[in-house]
Amino acid sequence: MADLTPEQREFQEYARRWLEENKPGPPPERLPITAIEVMTVGQRDYLQAWQKKVYEAGFIGCDYPKAYGGGGHEGFQRIANQELSRAGVPFMLNVIGLNMAAPTILVHGTEEQKQRFIPGCLSAEEIWCQGFSEPGAGSDMANQQTMAVRDGDDWIVNGHKVWTSLGHFAQWMILITRTSRDHKYDGLTYFLAPVDNEPGVTIRPLVKLTGESGFNEVLFENARLSDAYRLDDIGKGWTVAMTTLTYERGAAEGAGGGGSGEGSKSKGGQDTSAIGKLIDLSRNSFRDGKPLSDDPVTRDAIVEQAIIRAGLKQNARRAAVGPLTDHPMRLPLQQKVVSTEFAQDTARLGVDIAGAKSTLYKLDEAAPDEGHWPLAYMNSYGHTIAAGASEIQRNILGERVLGLPKSK
Amino acid sequence: MSESKNTTAMPKDFGFGEGEELLRDMARKLLRDEIPIERLRQLVAPDPDKTYTRGERPDWDEALWKQCIELGWTGLAVPEELGGVGLSLVGIAGLVEEVGRAAFPSPLLSTLAASFVLTEAGTPEANTLLERIAAGASVSLAITDETGSWEAATCEVEHSASTEGGSTLSGRAYYVQDAFKADAFLVLSKGSDGHRLSIVESGQAGLEIAQDHIHDLTRDQATLSFGEVVVEASAEVSLNAAAVVSRAWSAILVIVSADLVGTSEWQLQTTTEYARTRKQFDRPIGFFQAVKHPLSNGMVKVDRARSLVYHAACCVDHGSVDACEAARMAKSAASDAGRFLSDRSVQLHGGIGFTWECDVHIYFKRSMHNQSLYGDGFYQRSKLAERMIGPIGV
Numbered sequence: 044m045a046d047l048t049p050e051q052r053e054f055q056e057y058a059r060r061w062l063e064e065n066k067p068g069p070p071p072e073r074l075p076i077t078a079i080e081v082m083t084v085g086q087r088d089y090l091q092a093w094q095k096k097v098y099e100a101g102f103i104g105c106d107y108p109k110a111y112g113g114g115g116h117e118g119f120q121r122i123a124n125q126e127l128s129r130a131g132v133p134f135m136l137n138v139i140g141l142n143m144a145a146p147t148i149l150v151h152g153t154e155e156q157k158q159r160f161i162p163g164c165l166s167a168e169e170i171w172c173q174g175f176s177e178p179g180a181g182s183d184m185a186n187q188q189t190m191a192v193r194d195g196d197d198w199i200v201n202g203h204k205v206w207t208s209l210g211h212f213a214q215w216m217i218l219i220t221r222t223s224r225d226h227k228y229d230g231l232t233y234f235l236a237p238v239d240n241e242p243g244v245t246i247r248p249l250v251k252l253t254g255e256s257g258f259n260e261v262l263f264e265n266a267r268l269s270d271a272y273r274l275d276d277i278g279k280g281w282t283v284a285m286t287t288l289t290y291e292r293g294a295a296e297g298a299g300g301g302g303s304g305e306g307s308k309s310k311g312g313q314d315t316s317a318i319g320k321l322i323d324l325s326r327n328s329f330r331d332g333k334p335l336s337d338d339p340v341t342r343d344a345i346v347e348q349a350i351i352r353a354g355l356k357q358n359a360r361r362a363a364v365g366p367l368t369d370h371p372m373r374l375p376l377q378q379k380v381v382s383t384e385f386a387q388d389t390a391r392l393g394v395d396i397a398g399a400k401s402t403l404y405k406l407d408e409a410a411p412d413e414g415h416w417p418l419a420y421m422n423s424y425g426h427t428i429a430a431g432a433s434e435i436q437r438n439i440l441g442e443r444v445l446g447l448p449k450s451k
Numbered sequence: 452m453s454e455s456k457n458t459t460a461m462p463k464d465f466g467f468g469e470g471e472e473l474l475r476d477m478a479r480k481l482l483r484d485e486i487p488i489e490r491l492r493q494l495v496a497p498d499p500d501k502t503y504t505r506g507e508r509p510d511w512d513e514a515l516w517k518q519c520i521e522l523g524w525t526g527l528a529v530p531e532e533l534g535g536v537g538l539s540l541v542g543i544a545g546l547v548e549e550v551g552r553a554a555f556p557s558p559l560l561s562t563l564a565a566s567f568v569l570t571e572a573g574t575p576e577a578n579t580l581l582e583r584i585a586a587g588a589s590v591s592l593a594i595t596d597e598t599g600s601w602e603a604a605t606c607e608v609e610h611s612a613s614t615e616g617g618s619t620l621s622g623r624a625y626y627v628q629d630a631f632k633a634d635a636f637l638v639l640s641k642g643s644d645g646h647r648l649s650i651v652e653s654g655q656a657g658l659e660i661a662q663d664h665i666h667d668l669t670r671d672q673a674t675l676s677f678g679e680v681v682v683e684a685s686a687e688v689s690l691n692a693a694a695v696v697s698r699a700w701s702a703i704l705v706i707v708s709a710d711l712v713g714t715s716e717w718q719l720q721t722t723t724e725y726a727r728t729r730k731q732f733d734r735p736i737g738f739f740q741a742v743k744h745p746l747s748n749g750m751v752k753v754d755r756a757r758s759l760v761y762h763a764a765c766c767v768d769h770g771s772v773d774a775c776e777a778a779r780m781a782k783s784a785a786s787d788a789g790r791f792l793s794d795r796s797v798q799l800h801g802g803i804g805f806t807w808e809c810d811v812h813i814y815f816k817r818s819m820h821n822q823s824l825y826g827d828g829f830y831q832r833s834k835l836a837e838r839m840i841g842p843i844g845v
């Protein structure tokens with residue numbers, strides 16, 4: 044990288060050295076593909092300790108103000124993320140805290156809220172979850188039915204949140220509620236809500252297609268919430284939620300960081316070595332006695348994915364080159380849909396290549412790559428649905444970038 | 452794969468600086484002012500019978516090309532010490548994108564391709580021709596066999612060496628791009644002493660240029676027959692032709708890909724504009740997701756190709772070992788983007804899109820020609836597979 048300042052270069056060298064010397068030992072049990080699939084206490088403890096260590100070494104929240112537990116630097120987070128990805132170390136556990144709560148609080152929070160909440164997001168001392176989706180409010184997120192009614196200095200909350208990732212480990216939730224039925228968008232208010240053993244808050248795990256848990260439903264039944272935990276003004280919840288979504292979908296810089304997840308909780312568990320793994324798999328998968336690495340159709344399909352992967356990488360590079368981008372959001376807004384579908388397509392290709400062996404799942408000792416391919420494929424739908432489903436992403440591209448009329 | 456050491460040493464901005472931007476923007480403005488779509492249509496597609504029944508070549512704007520020559524376009528890839536601009540390939544790609552966007556008929560691409568080969572040859576004879584190019588000459592490569600292969604081994608022109616260092620050429624070269632706009636050809640031939648590259652003037656005795664009847668209206672193509680064409684020693688560019696051509700290959704793929712990115716972007720913008728304005732069922736058709744989503748997908752494809760084009764160009768500029776792989780990826784992505792957007796540009800225009808009246812056919816054909824030129828996506832990927840996975844059956 045030609046354009047690093049001397050301080051940044053020094054930081055990069057320090058990061059490389061530190062990561063080499065502090066690579067964590069193997070996890071006590073198999074880790075899931077991304078943080079939003081973390082299921083067990085063993086996985087949680089391991090990942091929480093790792094995030095804390097990385098934070099204390101100065102690789103998380105690098106560009107956040109010192110007053111909020113950050114490093115107070117400029118342009119360090121990008122470097123730290125790159126080095127963390129490159130080192131192939133485990134992902135960060137507190138993705139919602141890092142990439143959604145922290146940047147949203149930084150924009151919309153009071154001084155007190157920033158000091159109170161941001162450090163815990165960065166260090167993983169407090170795990171966060173996101174209470175946006177409801178049974179009737181998915182893609183149409185403004186259709187919130189969870190009501191918050193004012194009661195003195197408090198609010199009384201009633202409602203039903205679903206698909207709440209990490210809810211089972213969380214102390215805090217970024218929560219959208221309806222505070223007025225008169226306006227769809229302007230009737231929303233955003234809170235930072237305590238959810239760990241709170242009276243009136245029930246968290247129940249939901250089981251996914253893969254057979255794993257990881258997300259939850261959260262019931263609010265006359266739960267009491269202090270007005271001190273309201274983020275920004277009453278009725279401004281939609282605007283605040285939009286801030287969260289720009290970070291969630293990876294279209295904005297400034298998230299808390301943490302490498303492998305590279306800013307978003309929904310990069311589809313993009314595996315940088317996916318192509319190499321596919322090639323190896325094709326060498327060891329046979330049809331009629333011949334390896335699939337000799338089959339032209341399989342070869343074409345693998346190379347096609349390699350090109351998509353290279354394109355993602357070069358898009359990220361070009362997005363920063365003003366004269367080679369026509370519309371500032373054109374490349375950033377593509378990232379989510381392209382990377383999650385890439386993950387899905389490569390996983391599916393792995394299933395195809397594994398053939399008969401793709402029937403073998405996690406527990407089977409003969410399963411190629413410990414059952415990674417069918418698991419990754421099934422799991423990939425979580426990412427093409429969460430955080431703005433692919434269809435919604437294509438609407439957004441067509442409407443915001445190409446200026447086509449709105450679908451809704 | 453694409454992460455070798457030297458990639459980190461390459462500029463993050465691909466080396467696309469102010470100079471490159473200025474030149475690109477000037478090209479964009481010139482082409483927009485001088486050859487807007489109305490003018491292009493009059494020029495190349497006045498009536499279908501002219502080209503497709505009577506077999507005449509479409510017109511092109513030679514006066515505008517003269518202007519381009521004055522602006523130094525023929526010398527873009529010619530080193531400064533030989534009187535050229537010596538522009539980086541990244542800069543050239545930027546300009547060629549505009550040429551594609553305007554579907555500008557000219558010998559620019561063929562001359563750039565010849566310049567890359569001549570620069571790789573590096574002989575005094577090559578340099579002399581490069582000086583001529585910088586001064587305004589157009590040159591095209593005559594290196595392809597009848598099956599469309601660019602491998603030197605199957606070349607169908609043969610030479611017999613003369614004692615004075617020259618040679619006599621006989622045989623045929625096929626699919627020669629913009630042959631009727633070229634002043635000279637760079638001809639690949641094989642003989643008992645290996646492969647040669649020789650300069651043959653377009654009016655030279657023994658050379659016959661037979662027009663191919665192609666569908667693309669924005670260029671011409673020909674089959675060259677060499678009947679004992681005598682080449683002087685001073686016109687022998689290289690005695691190591693196979694290696695020279697293969698070294699230039701990445702740059703050649705980059706410029707065709709850049710042209711495809713330009714035509715694809717035009718197709719995306721034009722079809723989007725139509726989807727914003729054409730109403731059916733009381734709404735602009737772009738409201739419907741069966742129209743909207745393919746346009747979003749088209750954008751994703753053009754952007755992938757564009758990013759890969761600049762990456763490949765940057766690899767070539769910095770002598771990266773990844774250049775060949777990057778260039779093939781760029782050509783694959785650009786061919787596929789071109790194919791997808793050509794398809795949707797016709798379909799989403801409906802009936803009018805299927806007519807001669809609607810300009811999309813001009814771009815459809817230029818794109819289709821470019822998609823297959825020097826190998827389509829399938830071909831590039833099969834070559835990439837040999838590198839990434841290894842040859843079949845070993």
Ligand SMILES: Cc1cc2nc3c(=O)[nH]c(=O)nc-3n(C[C@H](O)[C@H](O)[C@H](O)COP(=O)(O)OP(=O)(O)OC[C@H]3O[C@@H](n4cnc5c(N)ncnc54)[C@H](O)[C@@H]3O)c2cc1C
Nearest residue numbers: 173174175176181182206207208425428429430431432434
């Ligand atoms: C693994 C996972 C983790 C999640 N984690 C969280 C979390 O932590 N917190 C949280 O709040 N939410 C979370 N979600 C919820 C997620 O944000 C929603 O599932 C998502 O927004 C889609 O909403 P829905 O499920 O209600 O589907 P719907 O909105 O009902 O969509 C159903 C289908 O219709 C399509 N569709 C809907 N509207 C349109 C339209 N206008 N045009 C075209 N197609 C349309 C969708 O693309 C989809 O294919 C998670 C989801 C998953 C799968």
